Amino acid sequence: MKFTAILAASTILAGAAVAQDVDKTGWPSSFTVGTASQGGTYFAYGSGWANLVAKELGLTGGGEVTGGPMQNMALVHTGEAAFGMTTMGPAAESLAGTNPIAPGLEMTQACAMFPMYQTPFSVTALASSGIETVADIPAGAKIGFGPAGSTSDTYFPRMMDTLGVQYERRNGGWTDLGGQLQDGLLDVIAFAAGVPVPAVSQLEVQTDVNIIEFTEEEQAKLLEEFPVSEFAIKASTYTTLEADARSVSMWNFSIANCDLPESFVKAAVDVVMSDNERMTGIHKAAASTLPENWDKNKVLKWHPGAAAWFKENANADIPDDMIYGN
Secondary structure: OOOOEEOOOEEOOOOOOOOOOOOOOOOOOEEEEEOOOOOOHHHHHHHHHHHHHHHHHOOEEEEEEOOOHHHHHHHHHHOOOOEEEEEHHHHHHHHOOOOOOOOOOOOOOEEEEEEEEEEEEEEEEEHHHOOOOHHHOOOOEEEEOOOOOOHHHHHHHHHHHHOOOOEEEEOOOHHHHHHHHHOOOOOEEEEEOOOOOHHHHHHHHHOOEEEEOOOHHHHHHHHHHOOOEEEEEOHHHOOOOOOOEEEEEEEEEEEEEOOOOHHHHHHHHHHHHOOHHHHHHHOHHHHHOOHHHHHHOOOOOEOHHHHHHHHHHHOOOOOHHHEOOO
16 A cells, blocks of 8 residues: 655654653654545644654654545554554444455554544535535535545445435545535535534635535434434534534544554653643644543554553543553
């Protein structure tokens, strides 16, 4: 597997903020974080925390553009990427050996690192289309579901099926799909990404859009059929919204290759989790990147270094059988 693009890595001089007495045996001199396509939240959030960790630990590091959660699970499992980002649904499928990238391979070398945020599932159309509800989406509509293999592409088509929408499926990066919507090549974009989604925010500046919420009945159907929870996209998220928009969401976690040194992963987690204001400066979705959300991981085994940090700093009651190597 090859990355489709590389975000310029940050090379930082030694003398970073990590304590000098930390055992750095086995630490890599550089690392990458698997994110997703440009224009999506994963790219902005992941590249930001990669650069922050690189700076604070005195290493070379940066974000990699990838196909998203499914590919990130594969890249971290094989060690091609030290770190990555995934959602709980694709993580569960990858552990079970049903990741479409490598069917039959149980990706058990990807460990939980820290909670990131919830991924809402949201639908956007041009205001000029007249599409204001899911029921308004015409049969045969061209819908952009994000990069192939992403959380959005994995789950949103199934959700549309559940809601009775007939569509033509389109894939691509978030920025590209946003451009296609604006140019009339797509009828709808269905994004699963932390909010605000950069591509949607950009669209709002350039044209009038409708950000479509689910009805109570539609939300109930999705809650019954998929590993999601209730979510409301706050009105303050987008200038287009006049009120909170009903949605559903799935939790995202950062992941680390399970064989990385415990002290390295613990130090990286400390950089991210010890200063939430710094993280929200990277992306607003990081408002949920809080120590108390450690318990949202019900799927992945924890990296020992990450588990140690949360036990020491968040009083996390992580069962021994949920920590890798135990």
